[in-house]
Amino acid sequence: MQYGYFDDQNREYVITRPDTPLPWINYLGCESYFGIISNTAGGYSFYRDARLRRLTRYRYNNVPFDLGGRYIYLRDNETGDYWSPSWQPTGSDLEHYTCRHGMGYSTISGARRGIAASTRYFVPLGENLEIWQFTVTNHRLAPAQLSIFSAIEFCLWDAQDDSTNFQRNFSIGEVEIEDGVIYHKTEYRERRDHFAWFACSAELDGFDTQRDTFLGGARGWDRPIAVERGQSGNSVAHGWAPIGSHHVRLTLAPGETRRILFVLGYHENPKDAKFDPPDSQTVNKKTVKPVITKYLVPANADDAFYKLRDYWAGLLGICQVSTPDVHTDRMVNIWNAYQCMATFNMSRSASFYESGIGRGLGFRDSNQDLLGFVHMIPERARERILDLAATQLPTGGAYHQYQPLTKKGNNDVGGNFNDDPHWLILGVAAYLKETGDWSILKAPVQYDNQPGSEQALYEHLQRSFRYTLDRLGPHGLPLIGRADWNDCLNLNCFSDTPGQSFQTTTNKEGKVAESVFIGGLFVLAAKEMAAIAKHSGDVDEAAGYLAEGARMEQTVREHGWDGEWFIRAYDDSGDKVGSKDCAEGKIFIEPQGFCVIAGIGLEDGLARRALDSVRKYLATPHGIVLQQPAYSRYYLNLGEISSYPPGYKENAGIFCHNNPWVIIAEAMAGNGDAAHDYYSRINPSAREPIGDIHRCEPYVYAQMIAGRDAPTHGEAKNSWLTGTAAWNYYAITQWILGIRPSYDGLEIAPVIPVRWSGFAATRKFRGVTYHIAVQRKGPGNKVKLTVDGRPLRGNIVPGPTDGRSESHINITIE
Ligand code: BGC
Ligand code: NOJ
Numbered sequence: 001m002q003y004g005y006f007d008d009q010n011r012e013y014v015i016t017r018p019d020t021p022l023p024w025i026n027y028l029g030c031e032s033y034f035g036i037i038s039n040t041a042g043g044y045s046f047y048r049d050a051r052l053r054r055l056t057r058y059r060y061n062n063v064p065f066d067l068g069g070r071y072i073y074l075r076d077n078e079t080g081d082y083w084s085p086s087w088q089p090t091g092s093d094l095e096h097y098t099c100r101h102g103m104g105y106s107t108i109s110g111a112r113r114g115i116a117a118s119t120r121y122f123v124p125l126g127e128n129l130e131i132w133q134f135t136v137t138n139h140r141l142a143p144a145q146l147s148i149f150s151a152i153e154f155c156l157w158d159a160q161d162d163s164t165n166f167q168r169n170f171s172i173g174e175v176e177i178e179d180g181v182i183y184h185k186t187e188y189r190e191r192r193d194h195f196a197w198f199a200c201s202a203e204l205d206g207f208d209t210q211r212d213t214f215l216g217g218a219r220g221w222d223r224p225i226a227v228e229r230g231q232s233g234n235s236v237a238h239g240w241a242p243i244g245s246h247h248v249r250l251t252l253a254p255g256e257t258r259r260i261l262f263v264l265g266y267h268e269n270p271k272d273a274k275f276d277p278p279d280s281q282t283v284n285k286k287t288v289k290p291v292i293t294k295y296l297v298p299a300n301a302d303d304a305f306y307k308l309r310d311y312w313a314g315l316l317g318i319c320q321v322s323t324p325d326v327h328t329d330r331m332v333n334i335w336n337a338y339q340c341m342a343t344f345n346m347s348r349s350a351s352f353y354e355s356g357i358g359r360g361l362g363f364r365d366s367n368q369d370l371l372g373f374v375h376m377i378p379e380r381a382r383e384r385i386l387d388l389a390a391t392q393l394p395t396g397g398a399y400h401q402y403q404p405l406t407k408k409g410n411n412d413v414g415g416n417f418n419d420d421p422h423w424l425i426l427g428v429a430a431y432l433k434e435t436g437d438w439s440i441l442k443a444p445v446q447y448d449n450q451p452g453s454e455q456a457l458y459e460h461l462q463r464s465f466r467y468t469l470d471r472l473g474p475h476g477l478p479l480i481g482r483a484d485w486n487d488c489l490n491l492n493c494f495s496d497t498p499g500q501s502f503q504t505t506t507n508k509e510g511k512v513a514e515s516v517f518i519g520g521l522f523v524l525a526a527k528e529m530a531a532i533a534k535h536s537g538d539v540d541e542a543a544g545y546l547a548e549g550a551r552m553e554q555t556v557r558e559h560g561w562d563g564e565w566f567i568r569a570y571d572d573s574g575d576k577v578g579s580k581d582c583a584e585g586k587i588f589i590e591p592q593g594f595c596v597i598a599g600i601g602l603e604d605g606l607a608r609r610a611l612d613s614v615r616k617y618l619a620t621p622h623g624i625v626l627q628q629p630a631y632s633r634y635y636l637n638l639g640e641i642s643s644y645p646p647g648y649k650e651n652a653g654i655f656c657h658n659n660p661w662v663i664i665a666e667a668m669a670g671n672g673d674a675a676h677d678y679y680s681r682i683n684p685s686a687r688e689p690i691g692d693i694h695r696c697e698p699y700v701y702a703q704m705i706a707g708r709d710a711p712t713h714g715e716a717k718n719s720w721l722t723g724t725a726a727w728n729y730y731a732i733t734q735w736i737l738g739i740r741p742s743y744d745g746l747e748i749a750p751v752i753p754v755r756w757s758g759f760a761a762t763r764k765f766r767g768v769t770y771h772i773a774v775q776r777k778g779p780g781n782k783v784k785l786t787v788d789g790r791p792l793r794g795n796i797v798p799g800p801t802d803g804r805s806e807s808h809i810n811i812t813i814e
Contacts, residue, residue, distance in 0.1 A: 533545060
């Protein structure tokens with residue numbers, strides 16, 4: 001069953017009924033000001049950091065979980081009937097409903113009894129504000145007397161404190177109302193220099209800023225007393241719960257349409273100019289007023305929207321493909337790239353599954369997110385790389401997470417996730433391949449954000465690499481530390497106490513448990529380091545990396561191969577994890593995918609055997625599960641992985657993040673059919689017809705789909721913020737379609753399904769627009785290229801030497 005449809009022309013997903021199985025959301029903003037918005041207008045906004053600068057309130061684990069949002073109420077002043085055109089929060093019946101989620105905006109429309117209303121929400125580029133463009137039309141034959149109420153609830157900034165520290169918070173709320181603009185200034189009197197504001201373009205009939213006045217006693221957002229009565233209370237919040245609500249009355253003639261703008265913004269004042277007059281406690285509004293005035297003009301709001309639309313057309317235009325598969329096209333051309341922007345901005349911080357008060361940006365996660373983002377805005381990728389590297393520790397290890405506002409490493413979580421440093425190498429490699437900007441290697445970067453500790457980024461990479469060599473275990477494999485990519489394989493945390501963190505409670509010495517996965521990761525990192533060193537002219541150093549890589553590969557072959565597949569790890573007792581000798585968890589996906597990506601066994605059939613084992617033991621129609629057989633009980637020596645009921649999350653769920661590792665591995669092994677088949681199994685667009693099984697949004701990837709051991713096999717959870725976005729984008733564009741930035745130019749090496757007759761693509765790369773046409777002439781993967789009519793030797797397009805900015809590449813596959 002479907003809950004909507006793709007409108008590819010407009011790059012929108014159109015939801016046609018409000019009661020989707022779960023809230024289906026979108027992100028507003030892609031720079032500094034962000035919001036989450038559900039298909040029924042639920043969600044919240046924040047400036048840069050979902051925890052530390054939350055503008056509007058969200059109640060955790062609410063039912064439904066998108067309750068609380070950017071609400072508009074309509075009231076028929078003749079009958080007293082009132083409703084939400086976005087369906088929530090009143091839940092009143094609508095005769096017509098659609099939600100169009102687009103690139104950086106959402107338009108939610110609803111009609112009731114001849115009154116059609118529609119609100120487009122978006123964040124203009126370069127501004128710290130969101131615009132709600134509200135339109136209402138009277139389709140009745142008689143005039144309509146209407147009241148319109150806006151409603152948001154302010155968060156008292158630190159979202160964690162806001163949801164826990166009530167003894168204080170109920171007494172600190174403060175607002176100002178001036179010229180109909182509501183200013184939220186809680187804590188402004190003391191250490192904050194920022195405030196929020198909420199303005200309306202129409203003449204007001206009233207306002208409310210105290211929640212209890214607006215809602216009334218013992219009422220929720222579904223039945224505000226002010227709306228029921230048709231009259232705001234003009235309340236001024238002192239303590240309790242500041243909100244923002246405007247009330248506008250309208251008389252609409254038959255057929256008449258009116259437009260109203262509501263604008264919510266964030267503003268900072270200089271520390272020494274907070275008040276006006278300076279010795280007062282009144283917010284200085286001198287610098288914010290021009291912004292407010294500007295965006296209350298409809299033409300300016302429209303203009304900002306068109307700019308946003310053009311901006312996205314530009315970003316997506318960097319890579320556009322036309323293949324025989326609509327789901328591939330739609331994800332590559334629109335939604336997967338779009339999701340990569342969200343994961344780049346949010347890491348794993350703010351969605352309806354990530355609370356925004358927990359994790360900030362993850363070191364491992366953000367480095368991987370670059371794979372799907374770097375081609376869109378390389379400058380931002382560069383900045384991110386340098387920020388991440390600055391949270392690296394002098395040992396070469398790294399803080400596992402950092403807070404985006406402060407950019408400081410998170411002490412609560414600390415480091416010792418022994419895969420972390422290598423993702424920095426892969427992130428930088430991706431940046432270099434895309435941009436050719438080798439200057440980044442010379443950029444001075446601190447360790448642990450300590451001034452004076454600056455060293456060139458290249459030195460950081462060297463330390464990343466050495467980190468593993470300094471931490472080898474009994475078999476010569478990398479020690480795992482707290483965890484590697486799989487946060488739930490906790491081999492040094494024997495936890496028998498409820499509530500302990502599996503990740504940060506480390507009670508084993510950590511000198512025995514080893515990770516074959518990190519072994520594979522290291523082999524790949526060694527190749528990248530060698531290429532980087534070689535390019536920088538350091539041939540000896542390059543040879544050194546290759547030698548270390550080769551040694552590790554040998555170790556993996558000796559101690560990490562189980563006969564039919566790669567072993568996952570050795571535990572604290574030196575016993576194998578992910579081996580035929582294990583009672584449960586005999587085979588894991590991660591080392592199969594990653595060791596092959598690292599090139600291990602591609603020459604001698606080991607890779608093929610590993611991938612055949614994946615097919616035999618792990619592949620399901622809904623995707624590839626993480627391991628088998630699922631753990632049926634809790635194992636003290638394995639940790640969180642065995643805490644999950646079978647089929648969920650890391651315990652044999654389909655962890656969509658690592659499916660593309662197998663997809664890439666299959667492509668590397670020359671098997672385009674298998675690669676694209678696996679790709680399609682988890683492609684959300686391809687899963688749209690089974691919306692009631694999949695349940696999450698059909699336009700973005702979810703972290704997990706329940707595995708075959710779960711009663712809900714096929715059900716997705718944790719949509720949006722997952723490494724799945726970047727890895728699938730990377731897998732389909734660079735390995736299946738084979739349009740692959742490399743150190744020396746654009747490499748073209750498609751490994752597409754045999755039945756495909758070819759495909760076309762446009763790819764902007766290092767200032768040149770490449771028009772790529774691929775034609776299959778035979779069933780293999782051998783490619784022949786002509787560039788602007790001339791045959792090319794090899795398959796790496798070095799880029800035009802004559803300064804031209806367009807180039808045509810024709811490829812035949814035999
Ligand atoms: C989840 C992992 C996640 C980790 C983060 C675990 O509960 O299962 O997917 O990476 O928490 O700390
Ligand atoms: C989600 C985390 O964000 C990511 O860092 C980790 O690799 C996976 N879970 C697997 O545990």
